[in-house]
Structure formats: structure tokens, C-alpha cells
Amino acid sequence: MTNKKIPVTQPADQSSCSCSDAQANPACEMPDDNVSESRRGFMKDVGGLSVASLMGTAALLTNSDEAQANTEWAEWFQGNYRLMTDEEKARAVARLERRYSSEYGKKVTVDTTPAQDGVLFGYALNIQKCIGCRRCVKACVQENNQSRGEREIEWIRVLKMEKGDFSVGKMKDGYPGDFGIQVGGNAYSASGVVLEGEHYYEPEKVPDADAFYMPIACMQCEKPPCVKVCPVRTTYREPDGPVVVDYNWCIGCRMCIGACPYWARRFNWGKPNLPKEEMNPNTHYLGNRPRMKGVVEKCTFCIQRTRKGRYPACVEVCPVGARKFGNLLDPNSEVRQILAKKRVFRLKAEMNTYPKFFYFID
Amino acid sequence: MKKISKFTVDYLGYVVKGSPKFYGWVAFLSMFILVWVYGNYMQLTEGMIITGLTDQVSWGIYLANFVFLVGVAAGAVTVVFPAYVYKHKAMHEVTVLGEMLAIAAVVMCLLFVIMHMGRPDRLWHILPVIGIFNWPHAILTWDVLVLNGYLVLNLIGGFYYLYKKYCHEELNKKFYLPVIYIAIVWALSIHTVTAFLLNTMPARPMWHTGMMPIRFITTAFAAGPSLIIIVFLIVRNNTRMMIKDEAINLLSQIVVWCLGIALFLTLSEVVTELYHPTEHSMGLQYLMFGYHGLNNLVPWFWGSLVAMVSGFILLLIPSIRKNYKLLPWICAMIFLGIWVEKGMGLLIPGSIPTPIGEITQYSPTFLEIANSLGNWAIGFLVLTILLKGAIGILLGDISYAKTEGGK
Numbered sequence: 001m002t003n004k005k006i007p008v009t010q011p012a013d014q015s016s017c018s019c020s021d022a023q024a025n026p027a028c029e030m031p032d033d034n035v036s037e038s039r040r041g042f043m044k045d046v047g048g049l050s051v052a053s054l055m056g057t058a059a060l061l062t063n064s065d066e067a068q069a070n071t072e073w074a075e076w077f078q079g080n081y082r083l084m085t086d087e088e089k090a091r092a093v094a095r096l097e098r099r100y101s102s103e104y105g106k107k108v109t110v111d112t113t114p115a116q117d118g119v120l121f122g123y124a125l126n127i128q129k130c131i132g133c134r135r136c137v138k139a140c141v142q143e144n145n146q147s148r149g150e151r152e153i154e155w156i157r158v159l160k161m162e163k164g165d166f167s168v169g170k171m172k173d174g175y176p177g178d179f180g181i182q183v184g185g186n187a188y189s190a191s192g193v194v195l196e197g198e199h200y201y202e203p204e205k206v207p208d209a210d211a212f213y214m215p216i217a218c219m220q221c222e223k224p225p226c227v228k229v230c231p232v233r234t235t236y237r238e239p240d241g242p243v244v245v246d247y248n249w250c251i252g253c254r255m256c257i258g259a260c261p262y263w264a265r266r267f268n269w270g271k272p273n274l275p276k277e278e279m280n281p282n283t284h285y286l287g288n289r290p291r292m293k294g295v296v297e298k299c300t301f302c303i304q305r306t307r308k309g310r311y312p313a314c315v316e317v318c319p320v321g322a323r324k325f326g327n328l329l330d331p332n333s334e335v336r337q338i339l340a341k342k343r344v345f346r347l348k349a350e351m352n353t354y355p356k357f358f359y360f361i362d
Numbered sequence: 363m364k365k366i367s368k369f370t371v372d373y374l375g376y377v378v379k380g381s382p383k384f385y386g387w388v389a390f391l392s393m394f395i396l397v398w399v400y401g402n403y404m405q406l407t408e409g410m411i412i413t414g415l416t417d418q419v420s421w422g423i424y425l426a427n428f429v430f431l432v433g434v435a436a437g438a439v440t441v442v443f444p445a446y447v448y449k450h451k452a453m454h455e456v457t458v459l460g461e462m463l464a465i466a467a468v469v470m471c472l473l474f475v476i477m478h479m480g481r482p483d484r485l486w487h488i489l490p491v492i493g494i495f496n497w498p499h500a501i502l503t504w505d506v507l508v509l510n511g512y513l514v515l516n517l518i519g520g521f522y523y524l525y526k527k528y529c530h531e532e533l534n535k536k537f538y539l540p541v542i543y544i545a546i547v548w549a550l551s552i553h554t555v556t557a558f559l560l561n562t563m564p565a566r567p568m569w570h571t572g573m574m575p576i577r578f579i580t581t582a583f584a585a586g587p588s589l590i591i592i593v594f595l596i597v598r599n600n601t602r603m604m605i606k607d608e609a610i611n612l613l614s615q616i617v618v619w620c621l622g623i624a625l626f627l628t629l630s631e632v633v634t635e636l637y638h639p640t641e642h643s644m645g646l647q648y649l650m651f652g653y654h655g656l657n658n659l660v661p662w663f664w665g666s667l668v669a670m671v672s673g674f675i676l677l678l679i680p681s682i683r684k685n686y687k688l689l690p691w692i693c694a695m696i697f698l699g700i701w702v703e704k705g706m707g708l709l710i711p712g713s714i715p716t717p718i719g720e721i722t723q724y725s726p727t728f729l730e731i732a733n734s735l736g737n738w739a740i741g742f743l744v745l746t747i748l749l750k751g752a753i754g755i756l757l758g759d760i761s762y763a764k765t766e767g768g769k
Binding site: 076080083151153157159197199216225228229230231232233234249250251252253254255257258259260261262263265266267268269270271293294295296351 | 408410411413415416417418420421478479480481482483484485487488493494495496499500501502503506560562563564565566716717718719720
């Protein structure tokens, strides 16, 4: 968006695991195995078919534009993900994999790994350490297949907060004055005023000595207001914590955007712009698979990674180790240690949303 | 059965024929509908990107018009209620016209809310049984229930009455009166639930107030009858249908008192929010005074306030209230004032600033405006046809005896 001047290190190519990645986390080689598995699952399932999937399957046999149109037509009939049987899921996934693979010119996998028992994902962010470099923002966009360029969608926003609300110099203007900084913006080009945190900052280098930084994204609330207002239950809390969206079931009413106190949800106003070469082919149905126009999307704690034992992209890329992630139900996990030992707070706690995203200082 | 098919044929035959004035009006509305067809084509193919909406301000004039028109639909009860609860004779004769207005308004509501959706092709997802209906949790599902229920009640109440008139038969009161009484209570529910749709979101402090439902109802009972007065005066001047002065006078009194209460509630809200302004009143401050030169909405707020206050003062004066040359203009001013109050004065600033404190201005695009005007044109077309048919039957221009006798 507006942060072009910030030097950004490219995270490891997501289509294949880098060596260091694999060493640190052997689980990251798993997606490839899973591909063939779900493929086999699909071949097995071709037996019993509904009308909709017949059309879809017919479409899968050819590789023309018409085939793609037919796949989309079959997608239109598919039910809500949560209510699908395993067979229906396999068919839906096969259909999507076929469509994505032909659309992006590479082998795309759509994972359906479910939540594990005894896991509740939680996140902790050290605001003392954050330097506002926004590498997390970029890594997130690349990992999660958000729209790029003019229509860039970012799930993480880093708020730059001026140090201290009180300033002797400002007293002449009447205390407590506006903290606002005029910037440009709307969703695509900047022109708004920010009251508390400036998230369109464009410095030569970070961190700014007079500021501290407070990154925000979806707080993965335990009592999510967005879930309650959804008229079709397309957005819901998964058993291991993240609030997800079934992009194929969303009707685009944007009630959830209205209900979210953290401005964490984004809408695909037009067809997402996702260049083939930048597309990350390792996807999850509820996570980073490519979205269509007219649906809502949001952070899922990188469900496609975390369910395989990897860290979210933002955690992995953070150069100062400000971001911590783990299992809230495991007393020995890093997040649990932080909750026990550090000074921790949650954003807008008065909203009673019980975020699983915590802020802390040492 | 024969009577029903005869009714349908006669009714349809009557409503499509008319004077050059009628055809002129239909042609005028059709122009907007043509642009609407293009606008909808663009929105369906390109997506909502053709609108001026953003992630910051994601609800715009489609939803603003929806909220306002729910009020207009509910406002029809100001005709039905006096007729059936207070046995107001003059009003009783024209009740069915109020019901026709309610039908047209709900049709517009449905058009606007579907247009607001990013994926109208997936509308079936919200249908119970084949889709998932998140009831009772999601207020939007309540709105779906009450709006469609209100549409059905008015269709039944209105057309049953017209059909019986057409056949010159007595109404079955055991069937008809319960429908009417349920519709009266139901009318209150539609605007109440629509208010709950907005004010149950603590994330939007400007909307998060218990005053919202009653404010909605008072403005609805000012805007609704304002439109009805205009319609009644047009009907009186252009058809043989005589709508009595008492009916219009009662409506203008309802307008003035509901408007007065609405203004009082606005005042209460402004004082509460701004005596010690917190960040939660930022939306209202932005609306009333702008912020650092960002003041798109400021003229709309003050313009609407001037229209409502001066409308109230003018209608307090009996000689002006009963002057039927002036009355429709004052009513139009009030109607527009409340339309602005609901849209630019409430729905849009509710998203400004965003929950993280960013002020993004929103202005609708040409296509967004064209689509909205198109919905209004369709609504007025529906209203014109419904009123024409109803008046034809009330005047006895079409009746079963007439067509049977003519043979």
C-alpha cells in the first residue's frame, strides 16, 4: 500500500520449504505428501455423485475455459463446509484444486486438516520489541494469497503511536489536543485522519525514536462479535481457536465488518489481483486459498501452517522476535509462559470479546 | 376460482391502461430503470468495486436507503392504526392505499438489501432448510423474517380487501381483522429490528445507543405519512377518488408530533454525546463539524436539521397545515430531511472513524447513485400500479358485476 520505502526481506519461497525452514520445522515438508493423499481420496470418491458434482467432475476431465466455468457452476451448489461429509469435502477440494491449478499454472493443493484435540492457538506480541518494520505485513500478504497492487489487502496493520499523549509544547493549543495526523487515503490510496495510531507511516528507517508500534490483526476472539452477526454462519470459530470464513458460503453482507471492534476484516471489492508467480500453492480450505470477488477474508493464524506444526508467517519473519505463538492449553508453551510471567494486556478488553491475541512488555 | 381469474385479468388489464399522463410517468421512471440495468450489470460483473465503498466505510447508500425505506413501510401503519383502532371513518376508506404503499416500500427495501450484498447469487444460502438461517443469533435473520412477514401481511390484507370489493361481497371479519391487527404490531417490529441491526454493535459507538429504535420509529412515523399525504393529494387532484380532508389533517398532525419527538431525541443524543465528548462521540463530531477539513457530511447534517426543524415549526401552524397548496411541499421537505438524516446523518458516519480511529470519507459513485435511483424508480412504478388498481376497484371502475354484466 503505502509502505514501499520500507526494506522488506523476502520470506522463503512458500512453494518449497527452504533448508533452514525444514531443519527448524520438519513438518513443513508435509504438504506435498498431503497432495497425493487428497488426490487419492478424490479418485476414490468419484463413485457416488450428486448432480452438482457430476457437473464439476465433467469439468475436471477437460481443461478448457468452459471446464473452469463448469467447475465454478458446481461450486455454486456446494454446501457449507462445516456441514459437508468427508466425501463432499474431498469432492469440493478436488474441484478447487483443479480450478486453482489451471488458473495459476501450478499444482495447487487445498488442505482440509482439522483441528487437533487439546490445541487452542494463542498469540502474544511484545510491543516493547516491535520496530514497526512491517515485514510481518508483507510476509502475511505473500503467504496468504491476498490481493496485490492497486487492490492490495493487508490483514495486519501496524499502528505507529506517538510516545506520550502529553506534550508541554502542545499545551498552548489546548490540552489534550488531537493526536491525529493528516494522511491521505481510503482502502486503496491514502487520505484519512488517524486518531490514535497512524498506519500509513512512510519513514526512511524504523524504528522512529519518538514512537512505539502496535501491530494489530484479527484478535481471534473467544466471543467473536463477527460470528454472532453472520446471517449464514459462514464465519465461525474453529475448535482450535481461529475464526475462519468459508469463502464459498459467504454472501458478502458485511455484517461482520460492522461488528468487528478491531477492523480486522477485509472485503474483496473486486476480483482479487493475485499474480500467478506470486501465488502460494500450499493452501488450506479455511485459510489462504485464493478468494473470489464479493467475499470477506481475515487472518486465520495461518491455519495452513499452524495445523501442520509450523509458525504463522508473521512469527517466522519477525526480525526482533516480538511475535510469539503457541498452544494455550499447553502449560509449557511459550505463550503460556508469557501469560504467566510478563505484563500482559488485551486490546479493547472492555468489549468482552476475549481475544486470544495478547500484548505484553518484558 | 372463476372469480379469482377474472379478478386477475380485470386488474391487470386496468392497471396497464391509462391517460397520456400515466404513460408519461411510466416512461419517465423507465429511463432510470434502463440506467439501473446497466449499473447492475456492471456491479454483477466487476463486483462492488464500482461503488465508492471501502474496507473503512463498507456500508453506504444502498443500506442507507434500505434503513430509510423500512421506516416508510412502517409508516403506512399511521393510516391503518387510526382506521381500525380509533375507527376513523375518513381513514377507513383509504386504508388499502396505505397498505399498497407499504408493499411498494418493502419491495424497494428488498432490492436495496440485495444490491448491498457482495454475492447476490448466493442468496439461497440464507434460506432456511436449503441454506443456513442463523436465527435467533443474527439480527439480520430477524430482519429477513419481519420484512417478508410484513410484505405478506400487507399483500394478504390489501388484496383480500380489494378482491372482496371487486366481488361486492362482505369481508370475512374473523379472517380480515386479525390480519390487520397483526400487521399493525408487525409494522412496529420492522423498524425496531432494523434499528437493532445497527445498535447491537458495540464496535460502532455512534450506533450503540438504546435510543435508536424509538428514534427510528418517530422518524418513520414522520417520513411515512409525509409521503402518504403527498400521494393522497396527487390522487385527489388526478382521479375521481375523494380522499377526505379529515384523513389528510390527521396525517399531518401525526407528522408534526412524531417529528417533534424525533427532534427532541436528536437533541438529547447530541447533549449526551457532546457535553463531555469522548472518543465514542467522534462520529457525531465528525458529522456535525467535520475534522481537519474532512467535512463531506457537515452540510448534509445541518441541511437536514434545518429541513426538519422548519418543517416542524411550519406544520405547528394550523393555517399552514391545512393549506393543501403548501402542505405537499413541506411534506416533501420533511421526507427528504429524514432521508438525509437516516443516510448521511446516521448510517454513513457510523463507520467514521473506523474502530481503530481512521477517518475515511465516502462518496457514492455515479453507478451507485444510478442503481439507487433505479430502485426508487422501480418502487414508484410498483406503487403507481398498485395504487391505480386499488383506486380502480374502490371507485367501482372494475368489478365482477360489471364485467359479467357487460357480456
